Amino acid sequence: MTNDYSSIIAQELNIPRKSVAATIKLLDDGATIPFISRYRKEATGALDEVGVHNVQLRYEALKALTKRKETIIDTIKEQGKLTADLKRRIEETLDSATLEDLYMPFRPRRRTRAQMAAEKGLEPLARMIMAQNLDDAASAAKRFKNDDVPDVDSAIDGACDIIAEWMSESEKARSIVRSRYMRNAVISSKVVKGKEEEGRNYENYYDFSSPLRTCTSHRLLAILRGADEGFLKVTVTIDDDEMVDRLSRLFVKAGTSDKIASLMRLTVKDSYKRLIKPSIESEALAAAKVRADDAAIAMFAENVRQLLLAPPLGRKRVLAIDPGFRTGCKIVCLDEQGNLMHTEVIYPNPPQNDFHGAAFKLSRLVESYRIDAIAVGNGTASRETEKFLESLRYPRKIQIFVVSENGASIYSASKVARDEFPDYDVTVRGAVSIGRRLIDPLAELVKIDPKSIGVGQYQHDVNQS
Template identity: 55%
Template sequence: MENNILVIAGELNVRPQQVEATVKLLDEGATVPFISRYRKEATGSLDEVAVAAVRDRMTQLRELDKRRESILKSIEEQGKLTDELKKKIEAADTMAVLEDIYLPYKPKRKTRASVAKEKGLEPLAETLFNQEDVSLEELAKPFLDEEKGVKTVEEALAGARDIIAEKVNEDQEARKAVRHLFEKQGTFSAKVIPGKEEEGAKYKDYFEWSEPIEKAPSHRILAMRRAEKEMIISLDCTPEEEEAIYRLEDQFVQGHSEAAQQVKLAVRDSYKRLMKPSLETEIRINSKKRADEEAIHVFAENLRQLLLSAPLGQKNVLAIDPAYRTGCKTVVLDKQGKLLYNTVIYPLDRVAQATATVKDLCKRYDIEAIAIGNGTASRETERFVRGLNLAEIQVIVVNESGASVYSASEVAREEFPDYDVTVRGAVSIGRRLMDPLAELVKIDPKSIGVGQYQHDVDQTLLKNGLDDVVVSCVNKVGVEVNTASKELLTYVSGLGATIAKNIVNYRNENGPFKSRTELKKVARLGPKAFEQSAGFLRVRGSKNPLDQSAVHPESYTIVQQMAKDLNCTVQDLMDKQELRAQIDLKKYVTDTVGLPTLTDILQELAKPGRDPREQFETFEFADDVNEMEDLKIGMKLPGIVTNITNFGAFVDIGVHQDGLVHVSELSDDFVDDPNEVVKVQQQVEVTVLEVDIRRKRISLSMKTGKPSQRKAKRKQEPQREAEKSMDDMLAMLKAKFK
């Protein structure tokens, strides 16, 4: 434990005391948001990212320790554990090193080497391995034994070579050297399987492709693996074979004697038959893990930006889910998102009737905003609504990705058991305009449409990574306990599905919560759960104004003492900056509460419970651009960033097909990470570079120069990289607009 703390402290460049305190809190059941927000004194103000890094790394190191104990026990039971071997095992700092040490002692099924040993050929192998200049025939003759199946000198030598090959493969230093070669000089080499050219046309860029494993970006690794899985290409992940064999020969072969030549043959066999397949499997696993981590990071960052996108707020909303044949499902939601009314309008072929219906609903329900889903018939519906000239009513096109998934989910059925999927989908569109976070937490993040190869990555790692993001966002914004759904409450620090459900049940049976303290009456919401969750739950209308803030109940006495010292009320402190300016925070420092927490308290008093998300801004697509056919090279258009990948950003410009702004076109300056330039849901202006209607591809730019100049400056390799990525993203985009 102590060693692990030192390792993590060194890796994260923090003090061991910070790591130790964080691990202790985590082991006691504290959540990442709670620790980073309310335990700054203990952790030295580690933020969420650092706390999560401590948690994840400690989990890895504990798994390593667990495996170490298992290996020590296994070797000890074999009676082969020496003090020197034990020290080597205890010093192993990675799973790969640990497994290399264990390999010679690992129980095996029957191998060619074990069969040769059963034939009594191990002494011959040892003699050959010493590579003395002696006659091979004279060496081998004593080991001939027809009963054991060794009839000839060559059979004896072959068996001895099998033993040497296994010995070379199990040599820790040899594996370390060749592993390094795989990592630094290994190459992905892809070739199309004959006859699969037409079937795998979308992977044509990988029909004859090679690149260093070390430098291959995650999206290409995942694309090649997918093509291999679909049996379109064959894929090798190895260094140059002769270089690997040369390095092994350099370590094991001594001189040019006949025995040395036998060792040389054994080394070549060892690499091809044993070491190469083993290390290729390992490098595949490691490169896949790296690709997964990068893809999940991209997905998580996109999801964070989407969840924290600006909410319209509590407004009476008319939500429309556009369609051609079946009409546009239309619903009315009140300021709390409650469904008041639903109907179907046909604005494309029953214009007069649709006009009358929309105007009547707007007047009858005092509609303040109209939300229109961005799927099929979106632009036509938007044009119809804007043509009604509904003064003072905002008209907003809403990204509806995942709405269909929600509408068919158990959550939606539970919320609206008496309505069909079309009504539920329209409700989701309206609610995600009012509060994206509150609505999107009801949908599996994989279905929201902001991922990169999400179906190809490790699903457990993906779920854990995305759950972390949702928890972080929910607790960053805070949750109004009297209006929050069960799904939203589930992500509050310390709660979970069961307690969230109990909170809703209590609210339904007893009416709105009047204070944070009343939460303690909820079934199974004990002292620990209250400690973890209370600071993130808001109770608007509570007699105690601090219940509406992010000040934790454990700090209420501090604020009350501040108010008492200034001869005012807590509400006065929250309302008047001149009073807060008189507070000397050092006066309130204790053994457990320091300046970090006191500073947070003072900042929260200045803006109690304020939503940290940006203010909502209206957006309109270009009026005269509705389909890809309307696009012309050089056009400048407004757009909304819908997805960000390692190779660029996808932007919705209102033509039912997102365009790609390649990373090389995001800025006039060099861009390493697209997230440095754009965010999901950001409003941008783009210039059309290329339009390929047949392949449904749109290339865009955010640079400020002229299109011809930009195209001349583009590098071939980044553009080729974008081409490779487009096909794989099309499936996601098609699903988005389905």
């Protein structure tokens, strides 16, 4: 089966088959992506880490698809409904959506209107109507009246429920609707009545509409978050009338009597609106969410990369300040390796406004600990504290830097921080993190869950794994 995977992946990713086969073998042997991309270039045709990762992703997806095919074939075989043609089509498909369409007629399901109608003995009537050889359904329906089917209308309605389910299980019908959704779907959002004030964060999406295909990642994720929080009602639509006409041309045969044709068109409309549309709408939205996730994750990854690889200040002594108003500014002095030497609190900002006391303490600390640079967190009171620091005269040459403190509070309450500084509270640990980010960003930021670093837009909303 590996040979088949190699050919498929080589064609899809436009990579030589030999390179793909070698990469798959290395992955199966337990080699990691960094190892393959660095030390096995001669085997993989010099694939970089991105190429190896893409091969791995598609290889895992194809293996999962094969496993799913085996389950589906076994299930249909147990029902005694597996034909040679169906088995061939299942084995040949490379698309998971098409695979699930093929499986749909055989999938175990909860009791539906069609199943209840079938239990009342209406399946033969449904087949007669579906064949479209009758002049009138009413005359045929008379033969199916019983204790569970009191009249002709009940018999026809039940038969139409069965036909509607057959139509919804048609691979061709679902493919027609799916392709139209992928090309022409429009996503719309409206504010939930009565939530206008509470949902102000989503005001831009109170009356929003955009082609789903071109809706940007951040907009789609914002709309979906608004819907999850109960502020927005989201719909994904296409031209329903045009779709019903298209499906009617698929199911209504030429030369059918007017009464049967009219009944079939009503059944097509019911099948589309009640069964096909909700399913494909969810599928289209899920596919758009996956694309939005990929875009958001790519942007997040690039931002994190730039942050982690920011040049370190180097072997300098740093005084780090976690600024604040009422509770004061927490100060720590760190040596060249980022080890904690001293802690202090000053109150240069309102309401205390202790400029002189704060200035004296800072000057003494700079001189005593031979400080080379000051790192100020960019949170509350950052600007006021930076302005105060720039107004002072220091006994040594000092550089002042404003440092992002995103995630510092997460770190300060973490087990890693408690193990490092068991005798200090969270405010001191947060200030230490700010200072160390200046000395060596990479060494400090790797301690924090990436989504807490704060360089993405919707990193909490994307697929977390």
